[in-house]
Amino acid sequence: MTAETIAMKQTGTTIHPRWVRLCHWINALAILVMIGSGWQIYNASPLFDFVFPRQTALGNWLAGALLWHFAAMWVLVINGIVYVTLGIVTGRFRRKLLPIRPAEVIADLKAALTFNLAHDDLSRYNAVQKLLYAGVILAGIVIVLSGISIWKPVQFQELTAVFGGYDAARYVHFFAMAAIVGFLVVHVALALIVPKSLRAMIIGR
């Protein structure tokens, strides 16, 4: 345990308030179900020359996957709305994620890749974290909107048109998924490398 975390414990500073942790884990579960079932749905009509391995796809067959997908979407969207609303209203997004300066991102990325990035103060995000967290929130918004475009291309045809039509919206949905999965790989790996960040997301400190 570092001096900083001890100090934090003593002062009782909360890194992640309860609502952030709650939203985070609900979202984690919902997004895993969405990805797993989404892969199965993708397999029914692949956009590219590959399919996802059956073992990683949720729902057993297309109908099952669709049931999972359209159940978990409510959890993802409602939880997402709560999270984004609170993030804006409490000023957390502005405080934690802004500003994102390219020069700082480059400097922190170099430091990270050479394992020289400090993790002393978990309550302050480095520039790479800011970029990734802001980016994944944006990908989340894009995946929900493109998903609605695919689900309701008649009732919400104006939205579908924004994505370039039904077929193009499927590609947008796929790439947003790929971005989120890419984020997840980095995010989970880093959380395991810096376990106290995982602890902070569970108990808050």
Added chain:
Amino acid sequence: MRQRKIIPGVDPKLLIKDAAKLMPDPSRRGFLRGAVSLGALTYLTGCDIIDGDTAEGILRKISEFNDGAQAALFSRTKLAPTYPESAITKPFPFNAYYDEDEAPVVDGKTYKLEVAGLVENKKSWTLDELYALPEVSQITRHICVEGWSAIGSWQGTSLAEFLKRIGADTQAKYVWFQCAEGYSNTIDMPTALHPQTQMTFKFANQILPRAYGFPMKIRMPTKLGFKNPKYVVAMEVTNNDKGGYWEDKGYNWFSGL
């Protein structure tokens, strides 16, 4: 595994194989069995956290809730986008749970559309009588539950007009369609009355070929492809949900677009 571009040039042979894939794995009992033991939840827990039947029950309940949500989102007046002739997908795919050469062969000379249920005039209709009805046309996007889509051109008569003509009780909840090969569909009355819902007799201004549902298809650009029955031989206006081929297997009932 397979090379297929979903936009133009859809390979119809591959689509037939796809339709077969819509079916549940016969080695598994219950269409969702195994769903919970596979995939993301397993990564999290390393074991089945919910019994398969419980999960299936919950998912079916949510699917029914989604029927209601979709009915609420459905606009009786909002039209599906239409396209120019140049946008028509060629060849337009054949799609069913059987091969094209197994598609039903309906004799147009003896064909009669049976009309049943909550209607004043239950007389059946010959093809000549149906062809004499006022013609409407649409070029719209057919969207399959699998995800691919294709733009087609359909001509026929408005189902809403037909229902009025036969004195259907449009306060009834459903219209049920029976097809020559045993396929069936139940749709909600608001969709049946939608201005683009069509009793289709022609594709691209030619009498429907067998592959596309001769002699009659019900074309609904506001619903997924599988809710658009082909080879329709009977319709019934009813307050009972009589289900449908894929719906009974677990696909979402409303399946609106």
